[in-house]
Amino acid sequence: MNSRDKSTGETLGSVSESTVADVDAAVGRAAAAQPAWAEPPYTERAAALRTAAARLEAKAAEVRDLIVRETGCIPGKADYEIGAAIGELHAAAALAARPVGEVLPSNHAGRFSLAERLPLGVVAAITPWNFPLVLGMRVVAPALALGNTVVLKPSPETPLSGGSLFADLFDGDVLQIVQGGPEVGERLVTHPETAMVHFTGSTTVGRAIAAQAGGLLKKVSLELGGNNALVVLDDADLEQAAMIGAWSSFHYQGQTCITAGRHIVQAGIAEAYIAELTRRAAAVKVGDPFTEAVGLGPMINERQFTRAADMLSEAVAAGATVLTGGPGELPFFRPAVVTSVDEGMRLWREEIFAPVAPVLVVADEEEAIRVVNDTEYGLVNSVATADLRRGLSVARRLRGGMVHVNDATPQDEAGVPFGGIGQSGLGGRSGGDDNLEEFTTRRWLTTTDLPVHYPY
Secondary structure (H helix, E strand, O other), X not given: OEEEOOOOOOEEEXXXXXXXXXXXXHHHHHHHHHHHHHOOOHHHHHHHHHHHHHHHHHOHHHHHHHHHHHHOOOHHHHHHHHHHHHHHHHHHHHHOOOOOEEEEOOOOOOEEEEEEEEEOOEEEEEOOOOOHHHHHHHHHHHHHHOOOEEEEXXXXXXXXXXXXXXXXXXOOOOEEEOOOOHHHHHHHHHOOOOOEEEEEOOHHHHHHHHHHHHHOOOEEEEEOOOOEEEXXXXXXXXXXXXXXXXXXXXXXXXXXXXXXXXXXXXXXHHHHHHHHHXXXXXXXXXXXXXXXXXXXXXXXXXXXXXHHHHHHHHHHHOOOEEEEEEEOOOOOEEEEEEEOOOOOOHHHHOOOOOOEEEEEEEOOHHHHHHHHHOOOOOOEEEEEOOOHHHHHHHHOOOOOOXXXXXXXXXXXXXXXXEOOOHHHEEOOOEOOOHHHHHHEEEEEEEEEOOOOOOOO
16 A cells, blocks of 8 residues: 655555454454553653654654655644644653542441542554644554553555554554554454544544444544634634634645634625635645645645535535635645635535635624534634624634634644534543543442441
8 A cells, every 4th residue: 555745646655454354463462462551650651652752753854754745734734743743742641640540438437439540451543644643643642641552543545644653653562553444444443352442534434433333332432524613703803814714724725624614704894804815815825845835735635626626616506706716736726715605505514625715794793603503513613803702702602612712723732622512523522631531441449448247
């Protein structure tokens, strides 16, 4: 299975595609290694995570080039991803030292009652292509810190930065890498020795995984798609709002779950906002990020390019207007601003995953809130306003797992509760103390130092 440069198609390297038997063997090795990994003092796990961080930092320049070419991103995105992955490793090293027990009151004399946290066992991690390093590390690092072992399956689009790279950072059998497509993923989900499945990717695939895992009564955590909204209120700073809007929709070709796919703008500022957003979109240079100084690189593959182009064409046929941008020469897609959209268009209802900013003009706050919440998704929304009280009032009424006032929708930090509701996620949250809930189970333990008496 080859990895390729997304701009040129050049082969970057190859990996062996795993068979079902390979998955079974990898899970078996991880299961065998887990008790010995969880048993020693936490300091040993923390040290392994810090060592992985040092190894990644030492090869940052090499990894940067790999991420740029394998994902089609600009160098700044690759730098962010490396830094964020290192941050995840250090945060997980600290997580390993967190208390894992709680003394409980008891109404039985002489009974010591304790709620303790135990590792789940083997965690199956199925990760996407858009941020392969950091989204993989967001599962691998805390799961390992808390005494689990992990079997990681990256996207076939990024087998190196999402898979092989991880093998260079960790020693032993505690992290296993398998490569391949749906058959490999399905075996990970259904394998009797994977205690938990953590999947980041599309809602469609997430539903299938939830159905499989549910039938097996297996813990599952799903971080799925989003159709996120940026609300621009009529008192917003125009330059700031347009900059936030451009970054929210166009960063990394719009290919993230936290991209803004809907711009909801109050009528009083709409004309000026659309003009400034269009100016910013038209100024973005698109090209090969490995050889040129560009703002956007290629789409990840032809299927993604074609889907976005089709959605745009459908919207235009239904009355929408493209003010700038759209599909260029494959695989490059210019950032687009689209007006005269309506709420029934597929471009408005579905996650676009391309650098497209559809704009809908609304009369007031109440209409804006209704439009934001009229979606099956619930990941992240943002509000732009000069009045913080007003922004917070609107933000608290928006449906979603995350909301930002006067900032872009794409935000993530190692210590925050990241995740969505509805069709955007199932399970808990990633980040900080929420990782304790994700990657451990609680057990009630008692000891009694007095004789006990029962009827028989």
